[in-house]
Amino acid sequence: MHQLTPIKTVLLIDANSLIHRCFHALPPFTNPAGEPVGALYGIASILLKIVEQKKPDYAVALFDRPEPTFRKEKFAAYKAQRPKAADELIAQIITAHDLFAAFSIATIEVPGFEADDLIGTCATQFSKEKNLRVIILTGDLDSLQLVRDNHILVETFKKGISDTLIYDEAAVKDRYGITPTQLIDYKALVGDQSDNIPGVAGIGPKTAATILQTYGSLKNFFAHGQTDRAYEKIIAHKDDALLSQDLATIRTDAPISPALADLVCAPNWETVSSFFIQNGFASLTKRIPRDTTNHPTPAAPAPQKPHHRAAPAPSAQQTLLSASAAVKTAPPSAAPDAPTAILYNAKEVIKKSAQAGPIFDLMIAAQLLGIETSSWEDLSLTLFKKELPYDEFAPRAHKTLQENLARAGLADVFNQIETPLIPIIAAMETAGVLVDAAALKTVTADITAAIAAQEKTTKKLMRDSGAINLNSPKQLLDYFQNTMGLKIKSTSADALEKIATKNPS
Missing domain, CATH: 3.40.50.1010 (5'-nuclease)
Known part of the structure; x- marks a missing residue:
């Protein structure tokens, strides 16, 4: 046969x-x-x-x-x-x-x-x-x-x-x-x-x-x-x-x-993803076929003189490894300037450490390029169509995002605005804002009482026994149209302001 x-x-x-x-x-x-x-x-x-x-x-x-x-x-x-x-x-x-x-x-x-x-x-x-x-x-x-x-x-x-x-x-x-x-x-x-x-x-x-x-x-x-x-x-x-x-x-x-x-058609999805990122096609990156195979991914060869260090992957219960572990210095033979820690959501890392040193935040870089991402695993799938081990993902993502920031003309925005703001925002969130809890409770009680009084007055003017729920747009619209005879199609703030002086009674 x-x-x-x-x-x-x-x-x-x-x-x-x-x-x-x-x-x-x-x-x-x-x-x-x-x-x-x-x-x-x-x-x-x-x-x-x-x-x-x-x-x-x-x-x-x-x-x-x-x-x-x-x-x-x-x-x-x-x-x-x-x-x-x-x-x-x-x-x-x-x-x-x-x-x-x-x-x-x-x-x-x-x-x-x-x-x-x-x-x-x-x-x-x-x-x-x-x-x-x-x-x-x-x-x-x-x-x-x-x-x-x-x-x-x-x-x-x-x-x-x-x-x-x-x-x-x-x-x-x-x-x-x-x-x-x-x-x-x-x-x-x-x-x-x-x-x-x-x-x-x-x-x-x-x-x-x-x-x-x-x-x-x-x-x-x-x-x-x-x-x-x-x-x-x-x-x-x-x-x-x-x-x-x-x-x-x-x-x-x-x-x-x-x-x-x-003419063999065999797209390299990493290359496609890079083109999409460069041109702001964030929604299309989600449509790129993902590599769902289970074969192990070979580790990238280690550079002879490492200058960038990737923070190890966070566990399911952790945001990311502490910054102190992520910002280990390079060996003496490396470049003389301080090494850059490649992090995901660097702000949370900094909040858990006294000092983070030079950083490259993968999350911020991705967001600046219009890529929606909820975790480093998600970003790995978006960029490389597979969930790589973090030690391999971080340097590859750093290289890809850095290149695309440069192509998109966003490198200065990332380096001079976004990155310097990260430790500032982390410090602000760590310090918090002092408030007077007792005063807040008093203000809350006063506002609650004022709202209740206004609702009581409104119900009285509406001659309503309590059947109408003032929080229901549908019930209010029905009242305005059928009881008050007002020509109104919405209970939005703008619409209510227009009829504020038109009470037929």
């Missing part, structure tokens, strides 16, 4: 199309360095979902280039109606290469060719491989002409960037009434407003689909469609139709020939 060979998947990403879609679908926001990253956030979210759900074996992102393409040389008005790309968009297209690199996804771009042509070339080459399926991930429908059942599929978006749908040949036919290969002639007749492809004036989608259903192709229509009522109109604009056909055809012979071995 023959064992079936599993079908592998290669993911072809229409990079520019996705970036444009995310740029316009998501609100603009910036990373800690003030750089625009809204579109990058969208791409990152899409990649996390695709990699987790589709688990592609291979992946490559194809980019447009800014140079004129062969289409522009043939037709100067090609895409001429499009406004100049915003600087914020261009910056993110450039940085997107780093995002794909973080996911270990190769990128390809060729001057003179559009991403669609590179996709068409790759799809055609890879579709000839046995037991390999091609999925094209794109933000538009241009690639539908490439669809071939069981070999090439197109995944695009219904709306926004979350809901996707996959086009096979049947789905293309359901949408257009024709096959994927006929879409080229369809565009030759209808045109494409987004690319400024002219088509034939006066020929709409319904007429074009009917012609192709009847004659199979534009070539056959020219040869045998003389009796068709649309013939004269189309033949009069034959040059436009043929030009549009040429412009709409995705090339499959671009000068590239990528090897599958160079």
Whole structure:
């Protein structure tokens, strides 16, 4: 009995199309360095979902280039109606290469060719491989002409960037009434407003689909469609139709020939996490797959001249080891300046010790980068997708966070503001604030009595026997509306202040 060979998947990403879609679908926001990253956030979210759900074996992102393409040389008005790309968009297209690199996804771009042509070339080459399926991930429908059942599929978006749908040949036919290969002639007749492809004036989608259903192709229509009522109109604009056909055809012979071995999709999640942290994508770090394997993690090699010392991991009952243990000095051969203790929640350590010395607080650094963390174990899972032993976690986290603070332009904030404040706040919390307990009790009693008196007065004015709970917004709203006849929709402070002088009684 023959064992079936599993079908592998290669993911072809229409990079520019996705970036444009995310740029316009998501609100603009910036990373800690003030750089625009809204579109990058969208791409990152899409990649996390695709990699987790589709688990592609291979992946490559194809980019447009800014140079004129062969289409522009043939037709100067090609895409001429499009406004100049915003600087914020261009910056993110450039940085997107780093995002794909973080996911270990190769990128390809060729001057003179559009991403669609590179996709068409790759799809055609890879579709000839046995037991390999091609999925094209794109933000538009241009690639539908490439669809071939069981070999090439197109995944695009219904709306926004979350809901996707996959086009096979049947789905293309359901949408257009024709096959994927006929879409080229369809565009030759209808045109494409987004690319400024002219088509034939006066020929709409319904007429074009009917012609192709009847004659199979534009070539056959020219040869045998003389009796068709649309013939004269189309033949009069034959040059436009043929030009549009040429412009709409995705090339499959671009000068590239990528090897599958160079496109293996195996993201390094630590690298992905570092990119997310650098760009303020705190919510996305929680979606990174975690390493749940139980194999032991090899210890990091000890530096020959240690300068930073990690505090041992706290027990479940402890906040962290005392600062005195955490701030042991380095051996005489180490750097002459004092060693830095790598701590998590250094404030609590300092409160339990007379002196902590130079410190690097992992918790504060993470929070400054927008990472939500409740413990060092949680931070380890966020940064490295596994719970490392503390002695290994601390120096690795220190290096990762320090690098990302520098990239984000937050190193000075951390070193000159956040870190110096830690011992000050610890001292304040240790010293506390002196209060007069007897005076506080007296004030509390006075306020309680005043509230009770006010409630009694209010009940009397409301002629209420006690049925209404003054702490119930629902009961108060019902009283104001139905008993007092006031037009009020809320019992918020602002709403009550507006009706304070409108008592109808």
